[in-house]
Amino acid sequence: MKLDILAIGVHPDDVELGCSGVLINEILRGKTAGIVDLTEGELGTRGTVETRYAESAKAAKIIGVQVRENLKMRDGFFRNDEEHKLKLIRVIRKFRPEVVIGNILDDRHPDHGRAGHLIADACFLSGLMKIETNDDQGNPQEKWRPKFVLHYMQDWYHEPDLLIDISDVFEQRMESVKAYTTQFHVSSSGDEGPQTYISTPDFLDSIIARARMLGKRIGVRYAEGFITEKKIGISNLDALLLRET
Numbered sequence: 001m002k003l004d005i006l007a008i009g010v011h012p013d014d015v016e017l018g019c020s021g022v023l024i025n026e027i028l029r030g031k032t033a034g035i036v037d038l039t040e041g042e043l044g045t046r047g048t049v050e051t052r053y054a055e056s057a058k059a060a061k062i063i064g065v066q067v068r069e070n071l072k073m074r075d076g077f078f079r080n081d082e083e084h085k086l087k088l089i090r091v092i093r094k095f096r097p098e099v100v101i102g103n104i105l106d107d108r109h110p111d112h113g114r115a116g117h118l119i120a121d122a123c124f125l126s127g128l129m130k131i132e133t134n135d136d137q138g139n140p141q142e143k144w145r146p147k148f149v150l151h152y153m154q155d156w157y158h159e160p161d162l163l164i165d166i167s168d169v170f171e172q173r174m175e176s177v178k179a180y181t182t183q184f185h186v187s188s189s190g191d192e193g194p195q196t197y198i199s200t201p202d203f204l205d206s207i208i209a210r211a212r213m214l215g216k217r218i219g220v221r222y223a224e225g226f227i228t229e230k231k232i233g234i235s236n237l238d239a240l241l242l243r244e245t
C-alpha cells in the first residue's frame with residue numbers, strides 16, 4: 001500500500017501529541033496516511049501494553065489513518081544501529097511515503113531524540129539500492145527515499161522551520177490525544193495510577209498553549225510546528241498564509 005504521509009512515533013501517543021492536526025488536515029484533503037509506532041510504550045508508568053494498543057487504535061480511528069503498525073522495538077533501550085535501521089527501512093519501502101513526519105532530534109525523553117535520528121537515518125538509507133531488504137512475504141523490496149522528513153515538536157521548545165495551520169481540526173486533534181485515557185488527565189476519577197509528568201491537567205493545558213502560541217506566530221488560532229534539515233520550497237506565493245502578524 002502506497003501512502004502519501006507516514007507519521008512515526010517511538011511511543012504510541014507521540015504522533016497524536018506532535019502532528020495529529022496535520023494528519024487530520026491532510027486526510028480531509030484526500031491524502032493517504034499511516035502511523036508506525038516504534039515501541040509498545042511498555043515502560044509507561046500508567047496503563048499497560050494492552051490498554052495502550054486499545055487507546056492507539058481508538059486514536060487512529062479519530063485521526064482517520066489507513067494503517068497503524070507497531071515495530072515492537074524495546075521502549076527505552078532500542079538503538080540507532082543496523083538492526084533497527086533495517087527494520088525501519090523495510091517499513092519505509094513498504095509504504096513508500098512522500099513525506100515522513102517523525103520524532104524530534106533532541107528532547108527531554110532520550111528515546112525521542114534517538115528515534116528522531118533513527119528515522120532520519122533510515123529515510124536516507126532507504127534510498128540506497130545496495131541495501132537489500134525483503135518484504136513480509138520474502139520478496140525483495142525496491143529502494144525508496146521520502147522527499148521530505150519533518151520532525152514534530154515534543155516536550156522542549158524548538159524554533160520551528162515550518163508552521164502549519166490546524167485551527168479547523170483542533171478539537172479532533174485533542175480528541176485523538178484524549179483517546180489515551182490512561183496517559184493523560186481525561187477524567188478526574190484519579191484511579192488510573194500514579195501521577196506522572198504527562199498525566200496532570202497542566203500537561204494538557206500546555207499542549208493547548210503551545211498550539212495557540214505557534215498559531216499566533218502565523219496569524220491563526222492553532223498551529224503545529226516542525227523542524228526540517230532541508231530547505232522548504234514552495235511553487236508559488238499562494239502557499240503563503242497572508243495574515244497580519
Ligand SMILES: [Zn+2]
Pocket residue numbers: 010011014109112
Ligand atoms: Zn514519547
